[in-house]
Amino acid sequence: MAESITIEVRRYRPELEDEPVWQSFEVPYRDEWMVLDGLNYIKDALDGSLSYRWACRMGVCGSCGMVVNGEPVLTCATYLSSFAPGPVRVEPLQGFPVIRDLVVDLQDFVAKLKSVKPWIVRDEERPLSDGEYLQTPDELAAYKQYAMCINCLLCYSACPIFALEPTFIGPAAIALAQRYNLDSRDQGSAERMDVLSQHEGLWCCTFVGECSEVCPKHVDPAGAIQRYKVAATAEWFKSLLPWGNR
């Protein structure tokens, strides 16, 4: 087995160059190393100026999403050995403006996420004396899959529609909206529908389906969007009825 492996990093240093360039690094090859370990080795031993995000190293925080050999992955959960003998090409997530090296700008995503109100909306809060809002296991199961989203944005990177139509709210935000819609404690589905029934909401999605394929938590955002479309269509038909809410 080789003692080292080449990692090619797409670097963008605005003070040095206008366009990103590829830079190669030789890092030690270890069976147990993840791609993130390789990047950390570069940062610690070869070039301290390399910039990227990471935090938990266990697939929970969603910070270390990057494109490795063309696939959006969590670098803390992807073995270097999967790409042996190399080279391993690491790029920033697609579809986002790049701030520096492998760091992308998330402000646009955060604004979109906020617009769908990913929290429990109540018309009226119950008094504390009434106790907590209880849920049955079935009620929990109805939304739990969508609650697993860690905002790693791999789904955005895999979505060509997001890259082509930057106004698209995108898979994770819609899946999280669906998570709260399906929560028995929530009463905000109509407010979310106002945002998501716009073109840049649900209807931008043409069901490429890759968002669900790359999701490390099996959230299935593509499924969430299609279910949302069915619900939005049903709402629209209901609004046409004489007793509808139009």
Place this chain on the structure above:
Amino acid sequence: MSQGGRLIPSEVASRKAANPRYQLYHPKWHRPRYPIFWWVDRLAYLRFITRELTSLAVGYAAVLLMVEIWTLGRGAEAYQRFSDLLGSVPVLVFHGVVLAFLLFHSVTWLNLAPKALVVRLGRRRVPDRLVLLGHYSAWLAATALVVWFLVGR
């Protein structure tokens, strides 16, 4: 290189020289252009584009059916001429290709149905495979009905 997180003056000068358009401490995002041929990058994208393009074949088949009905309304002679045209070799070959596209579109479309259709029976979600089976059964039943109507009556 730096002192307390700030670049030393000589470093500032050298970096400015490297890229004169860069203003120190002013963000300068790189916004990559998405390639026109993005859909050849991954097999999944190519499959998606093929699925979308084959919807043209679905539209063509619908228009063909309407034209056939319209021709029927114009009398037996007109319909016979139209049938002869449909029976010619180039049209048959073309319709063979259209049929392949129709089948591809139908199969890929039906396979996606369980994503949008979440069926619950009581407290349990009906497995995707059963939803698929329902769709394919309905398709087969409709096809059998048409075949029976055409040849079996």
